[in-house]
Each structure stands twice: as C-alpha cells, then as structure tokens.
Amino acid sequence: xxxxxxxxxxxxxxxxxxxxxxxxxxxxxxxxxxxxxxxxxxxxxxxxxxxxxxxxxxxxxxxxxxxxxxxxxxxxxxxxxxxxxxxxxxxxxxxxxxxxxxxxxxxxxxxxxxxxxxxxxxxxxxxxxxxxxxxxxxxxxxxxxxxxxxxxxxxxxxxxxxxxxxxxxxxxxxxxxxxxxxxxxxxxxxxxxxxxxxxxxxxxxxxxxxxxxxxxxxxxxxxxxxxxxxxxxxxxxxxxxxxxxxxxxxxxxxxxxxxxxxxxxxxxxxxxxxxxxxxxxxxxxxxxxxxxxxxxxxxxxxxxxx
Amino acid sequence: xxxxxxxxxxxxxxxxxxxxxxxxxxxxxxxxxxxxxxxxxxxxxxxxxxxxxxxxxxxxxxxxxxxxxxxxxxxxxxxxxxxxxxxxxxxxxxxxxxxxxxxxxxxxxxxxxxxxxxxxxxxxxxxxxxxxxxxxxxxxxxxxxxxxxxxxxxxxxxxxxxxxxxxxxxxxxxxxxxxxxxxxxxxxxxxxxxxxxxxxxxxxxxxxxxxxxxxxxxxxxxxxxxxxxxxxxxxxxxxxxxxxxxxxxxxxxxxxxxxxxxxxxxxxxxxxxxxxxxxxxxxxxxxxxxxxxxxxxxxxxxxxxxxxxxxxxxxxxxxxxxxxxxxxxxxxxxxxxxxxxxxxxxxxxxxxxxxxxxxxxxxxxxxxxxxxxxxxx
Numbered sequence: 001x002x003x004x005x006x007x008x009x010x011x012x013x014x015x016x017x018x019x020x021x022x023x024x025x026x027x028x029x030x031x032x033x034x035x036x037x038x039x040x041x042x043x044x045x046x047x048x049x050x051x052x053x054x055x056x057x058x059x060x061x062x063x064x065x066x067x068x069x070x071x072x073x074x075x076x077x078x079x080x081x082x083x084x085x086x087x088x089x090x091x092x093x094x095x096x097x098x099x100x101x102x103x104x105x106x107x108x109x110x111x112x113x114x115x116x117x118x119x120x121x122x123x124x125x126x127x128x129x130x131x132x133x134x135x136x137x138x139x140x141x142x143x144x145x146x147x148x149x150x151x152x153x154x155x156x157x158x159x160x161x162x163x164x165x166x167x168x169x170x171x172x173x174x175x176x177x178x179x180x181x182x183x184x185x186x187x188x189x190x191x192x193x194x195x196x197x198x199x200x201x202x203x204x205x206x207x208x209x210x211x212x213x214x215x216x217x218x219x220x221x222x223x224x225x226x227x228x229x230x231x232x233x234x235x236x237x238x239x240x241x242x243x244x245x246x247x248x249x250x251x252x253x254x255x256x257x258x259x260x261x262x263x264x265x266x267x268x269x270x271x272x273x274x275x276x277x278x279x280x281x282x283x284x285x286x287x288x289x290x291x292x293x294x295x296x297x298x299x300x301x302x303x304x305x306x
Numbered sequence: 307x308x309x310x311x312x313x314x315x316x317x318x319x320x321x322x323x324x325x326x327x328x329x330x331x332x333x334x335x336x337x338x339x340x341x342x343x344x345x346x347x348x349x350x351x352x353x354x355x356x357x358x359x360x361x362x363x364x365x366x367x368x369x370x371x372x373x374x375x376x377x378x379x380x381x382x383x384x385x386x387x388x389x390x391x392x393x394x395x396x397x398x399x400x401x402x403x404x405x406x407x408x409x410x411x412x413x414x415x416x417x418x419x420x421x422x423x424x425x426x427x428x429x430x431x432x433x434x435x436x437x438x439x440x441x442x443x444x445x446x447x448x449x450x451x452x453x454x455x456x457x458x459x460x461x462x463x464x465x466x467x468x469x470x471x472x473x474x475x476x477x478x479x480x481x482x483x484x485x486x487x488x489x490x491x492x493x494x495x496x497x498x499x500x501x502x503x504x505x506x507x508x509x510x511x512x513x514x515x516x517x518x519x520x521x522x523x524x525x526x527x528x529x530x531x532x533x534x535x536x537x538x539x540x541x542x543x544x545x546x547x548x549x550x551x552x553x554x555x556x557x558x559x560x561x562x563x564x565x566x567x568x569x570x571x572x573x574x575x576x577x578x579x580x581x582x583x584x585x586x587x588x589x590x591x592x593x594x595x596x597x598x599x600x601x602x603x604x605x606x607x608x609x610x611x612x613x614x615x616x617x618x619x620x621x622x623x624x625x626x627x628x629x630x631x632x633x634x635x636x637x638x639x640x641x642x643x644x645x646x647x648x649x650x651x652x653x654x655x656x657x658x659x660x661x662x663x664x665x666x667x668x669x670x671x672x673x674x675x676x677x678x679x680x681x682x683x
Contacts, residue, residue, distance in 0.1 A: 196406070196408060196411075198404045198405075198406055198408035199408045199409070199410055199411075201373075201375055201395070201402075201404070201408065202402070202404060202408040202409075202410075202466075202469075203410075203421065204374075204375075204394075204395040204396045205373060205374075205395055205396070205400065205401065205402045205470070206396075206401075206421050206422035206425055206469070206470075206473065207396050207397075207422055207425035207426060207473070208396055208421075208425050209394070209396050212425070213396075216410075216421070217410055220412045221411070221412050
C-alpha cells in the first residue's frame, strides 16, 4: 500500500500547511523549498510585474513607466470576454469533476481493500502519459472524422452530417475534466478514508438510515477533501494552456492561450505581463474568498447544524 | 467440544422478569470462519448481562448482531416479542456505546447527544431539555457547546453513553467501553456505569475481555470461547463453580493439579495426583458433573482459597518449597514449587508477608470444599 501511504503523507503535509502549524523545526524543514520558490517563482513573477508597467518591454534604454497595458486590457472587451469564458469553463470543469469524482472517491473508500491499491494505481496511471498525447486522443474521439461521428454517421446513420464536437468550449471542458479528475478524486478519497466507520454505525444505531448517515456524518467530514479538490481543479483549469489550444481551436481560447500568444507570437511582453498580473490577482482573490467562505481551517474544528 | 451449560436456576424474583433480548441458536460465519457458533441467551428486563471471553471468541460479533450491524447466518434474534433478525440497525430500539466512542468529530457535544432525538423528530425545545438532563446524569452538565475532541477520554466516554441513553432505548449495548481508559479511571467508571444503569433500570449487555470488570458489574455472565458458549451464570457461580477447565482458567487465577480418578463411591471421588502420587478424597459436590473412574481430571483451587501451614479439619495438604514471594501490602502472592509444579497461594499480607523466605519448606493447605474438580479439557 505504498501509494496509499504516499497519499496519506501528502494529506498530512497539506493539513499542516492549512493549519499553519509553523513550529521552529517546521520552518527549518520548509526553508529550502521556500528559498527555491522565492528566487525562481518570485524572481520571474517580479520580472513579469515589472514588464507590465514598462513601454517598451523588455527593458531597454527608451523604456518608461506606463499604465497603458492595463488600460488596453480593460478597454479591449476581447480580453475581458476571454477571461470570463475561461472562468465559466473552469467552473463547469470543476463542477463536472466533482460530480464524477465524488462517487469514484466514495467507491474507492468502501471497496474491498484487496483491490484498493490497484484502483488507486489506475487512478494516477494517466499521469504517466504525456498530457499532449492524452489530449490528442480526444481529437480522435471528438473530431468530424472521429469515433463519435463515425458511430453516429457511418455506422448507425442516426444523423447525416457529422456534429461539430471538436473546437468548442464543451470539448475544452471535457478535456480538462479528463486531465484534472485525479486531483479531485484523491483529496476527497483521503478525507473519506479518514472518516471513522464506527461513527457511521453510531449514526445508524441512533436511527439514521444509510442516506441520512451519509448526509449527516460522512459528507460533512469529507468537505475538507472536497474543498481541496475544488480549489485544485478550479485553479488549474482556469489557467489551462495545452488542452484549450488543442481542443478549442481558433474560436475558443482561454486566458492562458492569450498570455502565451502575447509572449511567444506577438512579442507584446508588456501587455502579456499586464494580463498575467490581472489573472494572478483574480485567482488569488478567488482562492482567498473561497477559503474564507468555506474556512478550510475550521472544517474539522466546529460542527454543522443540529 | 460440546459445552456443558450450567444455567442459573431461578433463585430470585429478578428472574421472573420478561426477556428483553433473546438469541436463539445464533450462528455467524465469515467465509470459512465460524465466529459465533450456536449462542442462545435470554437477557431479562433491567439485567446487567456481560459477555466475556478472550479476543476472537465472538463476543463483539454477537453484540454487533444484536445491534443489527451484522446479520446472523442462522438463528433468530428477538427484541421483546419482535423478531428483529432482518430488521436494519436504524430501526432497532437499541442504544450502543462503541469501543472508540465513535463521537461525531464535526458536531458539538450537544449535537452529538441530540442526534438520536433529531432522528426521531423530537422538537428542538424538548431536545435541548433532554440533552441537558442526560448530560447531568453522566456528570457533564453544561458541556453542550464543547467539541468532543477537546474532551478527555473519560469525558468522551460519558458523552457516548449520554448519546446512547438519551433516546431511551429498551436495551443498552456496551462494547469494551472502558478498554481505552487508564486503570484508575476504569475503576471509577465501573461504579459510574453501574450507578447510571441502576438509576435508569435499563437492560444492558456488556462485552469485555476483562473478567474482573464483568464480575464487578454483572448480574449474569456468559463465557464465550471460539464462538461457543462455555457457561452462563452469576459471577459467584462462574468464579467458584466453573463448568469446565476453560472457564476455570479464564475467570481469575487458578491452580490446576492434574490427576486421575482411581475410585469413586456414592459420596466421593478418590483422585491420584500426577505430581506427588498423593491420593486425595473429594466429595462429589466439588465436581460439576458425574466423572468416571480413570478419567483424567484437574483438581483446581483458587490462590485466595489456599493457605500455608494451617491446620484444617477437612483439608488437603501438599508439601512444597517457596520459590518467590510477591508482597502486595494487604496480601502476598507466594509461589510454591510442589514437586515441580508451580502453585500460587494468595496469603494474608499481615500474617504471611514477613514470615517466609524463598527456600522455606511449607505445607500448602486448602479446605476440601474449596476444590473444583473438572475433567481435563
């Protein structure tokens, strides 16, 4: 059960982080990581932040301080609408991953322990395959000559002309759910696994049928995992890059693709920087509000309603 | 092995009370393993009934079948007059306290205790009142808003008890409720549990591996071994009149001297002891059932019923040498080598404590009627 142990360990690490138990020893332990992140991430983010206020960027002799990039972002409705689309896709992806992931995690928890490690392995097996390969597979399924249209048009003849499945927001969401589903399942599984079974029996002993025992006892105690999974999947799909560029086509791009274009193709480092800064600020704000609303720290401590 | 059961004869008015829980030839199989094998008991109204046995004897499985968490493979369970064998746990009128307490960590103490009332649809106002009352009964008044995780083990235990009792079930099941507590607290809780049980008069089935705990609280005890019933009886009867060698060994310390029945008359058996070759005469009353000549037997005697160098009118004496003395204050455990077999005497601490040294030759005595003659198992 080495995989399970790994998950438990990850969970413990995460719970320590969420509870902000920063003992002196703990601080020493995370110091190398913190240093690395500060230099690498902080440094690169600092450069992006700097460029977003410069014209022209990158830095040259003529560079001057400007708010022009930010003005351009807000004045060009296109960027805002892509940001909104990205947000909607991320929310739909998260909701779908939760709807698909919770039952899977629940099943993993209650299943016969003999098969548990195999199923957990299968759950993370896709990570071993390159995300581009996995996403391309969806093109073969959703494309106009793909598997679904082949079945509908050529085999069964239900419809005459192929459906436009690929290059749509739905295609992006399907691809994102596929790629990020394990990030939903695993935290929920860990939370569910920590629920004391005898607590569920105690609820039944006190007159709760299966459904009530689940909603009163099991589900509330799995909320930390749900919150972690929702946060992970939302943040990752909001900033997705590979999946929308392969499944969205020209018409359906997400904010990550815009930022990529600015830096790679258009050489607009200043505007690219500004969009990045706005996006990061938005994500941080959403995470903060989510955290405050759900109160990850409090979930274990205080009770629900009675 | 066929268990010989000595059912308690109805001796007091208590036994006229109706049966609240009846198990009829209950069998539980898990795959190839038979966890419970033909258990039949009748637990009467208001009785404190314990099921004891070594781990894996099926006592917890039996309790879980009564609660409805396991279905018996064969046999019937009746709760009062209703056959509940196929009734799901949540529809049985039974309260249970779990070994690890099983409190809901995401609910407050008040919410934990109120849970069963909420399930019954009791209005909130009445719920609050009943929760407050039951918390007072278990000596935790005013703790409604605390989190169970903030409480000590003993307090969590009381909350679990309150949660099970507040719905006024017809039966209370306790699964090793004291095993997670330290020794001193455990002994306090024995009195506490007994006090609460008396106060409410609730029929209680108590599962424990601790025979002393069972004896101190129970009206009657069932001894289980490998899923089979060994004996049912009152604590005194189980202790002084075990029906077989397993019960004798399991319930309290005992000295077992192997021997063979060489002859018998209408009134007594003559046993030749294997270690010493001594022939001793024992009245038939010290044997639980009829024994045959040449039968392999054990002459058992409790350490507390044994004495050193005492003149007894009707007694048995064996010669031995003191091996070790363990002075405990009010008593002294003295280990004696009787022809190569260890024999424990629990002597009075004042009279025997300072009198003997290891190496001393002594005579071990006990009253003839303190012997327990059992067929070798």
